Amino acid sequence: MFAFPTYTRMDSLYRRFFTIALFISLLFSPLAFAKKKQELQVVVTDTYISMHTGPGRGYPIFHVLEKGEVITLLYSKTDWIKAETSKGLKGWVHRRSMDDTVGVNGESVELGIPQLGDFSNRSWEVGVSAGEFDKVESLGVHAAYRLTKNISAELRYSQATGRFSNSKIVSWGLVHQPFPEWKISPFFTLANGQIDISPNNNLSQTQDQDDNFYLIGTGLYYYLSHRFMVRFEYNNYTTLPDRNNNENVDEWKLGISAFF
Amino acid sequence: MHQTFNYSLLTLLLTTNLLFGSIVANAQPSSSETDNPVLDKIVTPDLERRSITEDQLDNEDWEIGVYSGVLSIEDFGSNSVNGLRLAYHMTEDFVLELNYGLSEAKESSIEVLGGGIQLLTDDQREYSYYNISLVYNIFQGEVFMGKNTAFNSAFYILAGGGNTTFNENDYFTYTIGGGLRFYLTDFTALHFTVKDHIFTNDIIEDKVTNNLEATLGLSFYF
Structure with a gap:
């Protein structure tokens, strides 16, 4: 089951596969092993805090922290923080219960769940989306960096796989969001980029095609919770296949974005 | 007519790009506080009002892993798959997951039985x-081994x-699909996953194919 096929023609694919694996692991290994050494100690000022056996609301409560108790915060998983008592007991406490704690030296504790207010102060946004490009199913990723309160620079990549051809689309441009503090917030896009269209192999007469385009788009962000937004958008592409003529292509996408 | 429209719009795009580029390039931090560093050192009391923030706490929200198993490619046998x-x-409750996998199809029955086909x-x-999949943890819990x-x-x-x-x-x-994620520690997990990859192709006939995959994987959190 774990043996890799011995076919030589697969070697190049597997080499690529392991190169990607190696690259990713190299990229993340410093993050994985650079554990923070400093001790984060806080004092419980709430009446009590429940300690769960796992990072989820359904895991049983096996211990209750009392007011005045000093705990060490170890690491977090989503909304839960692994904490250790002075007696060495380890368990998970909810982030919300950290609202009523202070550091041992009187520091304020800011480990709450990100809110809509943080959403309008974000600097990075990354997301994935699915939709239709020219009536063909497509999948995409995007990353944006906020330049001002309202304007972000954005890079996008998507792939639309149809019955007759396969398009890879890269674009870069600006996104203007006039009211970032609204829970449902509209945005407008102006971008340019390149589309690479390759035909399916059973239609070998047609050639690979590279086109430049610009696009005008609009859409809506809907704030979900934490650091997440639903993003719906519509884009109109104007491709410039040759000098005398241009083509208009519609795209709509529904996706999810996270801000950091 | 179309031409003029195109070029005016492209010019607009370019201008906006340049405009915002220059705004960003010219943005300078205000220098009101750092005028006299020596005096600041004497006057500012040693009491530092710190706060405990997200940056000081390690999060384990990301997971990276490998998996291996069997992929049944419709009409083309059961094949080993690595991902x-x-x-x-x-x-x-919710996880966003990206997978990349590799396999290789065996011969179909037609090819095996049909002579030289x-x-x-x-x-x-x-x-x-x-x-890219959205994962929902539907049943979370503890499993125990012994007492x-x-x-x-x-x-x-x-x-x-x-x-x-x-x-x-x-x-x-x-x-x-679905699966079981079994945490060995807070940083490592075993996965048993079953997935159906559904797509339409016309290799034998034009039809929707179901390609079932069962894998065992190991993941690390960082």
């Missing part, structure tokens, strides 16, 4: 896929989309 998994745990060349038998050892676990369901490269062609692919 990579990158996942982001958004909340305690060959449907696919060797290169066309290469099968690779990627997909004193308990492990955290989650049974999850997932749905997503992606792309399959097979027959030297790309096919848009829907993925549905």
